[in-house]
Amino acid sequence: MTRTVLLAAAAMALPLAAQAEPAAFKMDPSHSTIHARWTHTAGTPLLIAFPVYESEISFDPDNIADSSVTVTVETAEAWTGSELWDDHLTGDERPLLRSAEYPTATFTSTEIVPTGEDTATMTGDLTIKDMTHPVSFDVEMKGQAQGRDGERIYGFLATTTVDRTQFGLDMAADMMGSDLVIEISSEIVEQLPEEAAAE
Amino acid sequence: MTRIALLAAAAAVALPATAMAEAEQLYMDPSHTQISAEWKHFSGLPLQIMFTQFDSTVMYDAEDVSNSSVEITLPVEGIHSGVAPFDTHLKSPDFFEAETYPTATFTSTSIESTGEDTATMTGDLTIKDVTAPVTFDVTLVGAGENPMSGAALYGFTATTTLDRTEWGLGMFAPAVPAEVTLMIATEMGPNPPQ
Numbered sequence: 033m034t035r036t037v038l039l040a041a042a043a044m045a046l047p048l049a050a051q052a053e054p055a056a057f058k059m060d061p062s063h064s065t066i067h068a069r070w071t072h073t074a075g076t077p078l079l080i081a082f083p084v085y086e087s088e089i090s091f092d093p094d095n096i097a098d099s100s101v102t103v104t105v106e107t108a109e110a111w112t113g114s115e116l117w118d119d120h121l122t123g124d125e126r127p128l129l130r131s132a133e134y135p136t137a138t139f140t141s142t143e144i145v146p147t148g149e150d151t152a153t154m155t156g157d158l159t160i161k162d163m164t165h166p167v168s169f170d171v172e173m174k175g176q177a178q179g180r181d182g183e184r185i186y187g188f189l190a191t192t193t194v195d196r197t198q199f200g201l202d203m204a205a206d207m208m209g210s211d212l213v214i215e216i217s218s219e220i221v222e223q224l225p226e227e228a229a230a231e
Numbered sequence: 232m233t234r235i236a237l238l239a240a241a242a243a244v245a246l247p248a249t250a251m252a253e254a255e256q257l258y259m260d261p262s263h264t265q266i267s268a269e270w271k272h273f274s275g276l277p278l279q280i281m282f283t284q285f286d287s288t289v290m291y292d293a294e295d296v297s298n299s300s301v302e303i304t305l306p307v308e309g310i311h312s313g314v315a316p317f318d319t320h321l322k323s324p325d326f327f328e329a330e331t332y333p334t335a336t337f338t339s340t341s342i343e344s345t346g347e348d349t350a351t352m353t354g355d356l357t358i359k360d361v362t363a364p365v366t367f368d369v370t371l372v373g374a375g376e377n378p379m380s381g382a383a384l385y386g387f388t389a390t391t392t393l394d395r396t397e398w399g400l401g402m403f404a405p406a407v408p409a410e411v412t413l414m415i416a417t418e419m420g421p422n423p424p425q
Contacts, residue, residue, distance in 0.1 A: 113266070
C-alpha cells in the first residue's frame with residue numbers, strides 16, 4: 033500500500049480533471065465491500081458480505097449524470113463469518129441464495145442524479161436470483177486520493193433499502209421483516225490507458 | 232437494566248435465574264454473532280474486518296447489571312476481511328503477530344447501567360503484549376424467544392472506538408487513520424449452542 037495520498041476537500045470538483053468526459057474506473061476489490069444488512073429476531077444487526085467480482089464504471093466528476101456503474105458479485109462467495117450461516121446461504125440444505133442455480137447477482141445503473149456537492153441518487157436494476165427490480169441508492173463521495181501513476185481514486189458509499197421478498201429471499205420475512213439494506217463501500221480506481229491495455 | 236425482566240415476563244419466558252436475583256450464564260450464539268472492526272481508509276471510506284472465531288463467558292444479572300461480567304477471547308486465526316492477502320498481512324508480525332500471540336482478549340472490569348436498555352462496559356483489552364482499558368457502549372436491542380426452543384433470546388450491541396497504535400497495530404497510521412471502531416452484535420441465550 034504505497035499510494036501517495038493527495039488529501040483534498042471532499043468537493044466533487046477536481047483540479048486534476050482536465051477533460052470533461054467520463055473515464056473508466058473499476059472498484060478495487062481489496063478496498064471495496066458490499067454488505068447486505070438486516071435486523072435479526074432479537075433486534076441484532078447482522079450482515080452478509082459479498083466480495084466484488086466484477087465492476088465497470090464510467091465516471092465523470094464534472095458531469096455526474098454522465099456516469100454509469102455495473103457491479104457483479106458471485107453469490108457462492110457470500111460470507112457471514114459463521115460457517116453455519118454461510119451454508120444456509122449457499123449450501124444444499126435450505127439454501128437462500130441458491131448459488132448453484134444463480135451464480136451471480138448484478139446491479140446496473142440507469143440514471144445518476146447529483147443531489148449535492150458530494151452526493152447523488154443512483155437508480156438502476158438490481159438482479160438477484162434472476163429477478164430484476166429497480167432500486168435507488170443514496171450515494172456519497174467520502175474522499176479522494178491519487179495513485180502511484182497519477183490515477184484518480186475515489187471513495188464512495190452507496191446505500192439502499194430493498195424488500196428482499198421481491199428477489200425470492202423470503203426466509204422468515206414474516207418474523208423479521210423484509211427490509212434489506214444494501215451498502216456498497218468502494219474505492220474506485222481510474223483505469224489508465226496502459227493498465228486497460230494490460231488487462 | 233430492569234426492562235429486561237419486564238420483557239421476559241411479557242414474553243412468558245421462564246427465567247428462573249432472574250427470580251434468584253443473581254447472574255446467570257448466557258451464551259453468544261455463533262451463528263448470530265458478528266464481531267467486527269471498522270476503520271476509515273485514506274479515501275475516507277469505511278472498511279471492515281470480522282473476528283469470526285470467539286469464546287466467551289457472559290454472566291448476566293438482569294436486575295443489577297453491574298453484577299454482570301463479560302470475557303471474550305478472539306483467536307487471531309479467525310480474522311477475516313474477504314481479501315486473503317490482507318488477512319495474511321494482518322496476522323503477520325506487521326500487525327497481530329499471530330504466531331506469538333494467537334489470541335486477543337477482553338475482560339470486563341465494570342458494567343454500569345446508563346438507562347433502561349443501555350450500559351457502559353469498561354474492561355481490559357489485551358492484544359499482543361499490551362493490555363489497556365476500553366469502554367463499550369452497550370445496548371439491549373431486543374429480547375424475544377428462540378423460535379425453535381422457546382428459550383429467551385437477548386440481542387445486544389456493544390461498540391467502542393479505540394486508537395490501534397496503543398496496541399502496536401499502528402502500521403500505515405496516520406495516512407490510514409488509527410481510529411478503529413470495534414463492534415459486537417450478538418444474540419445470547421441461556422442454553423449453550425449445539
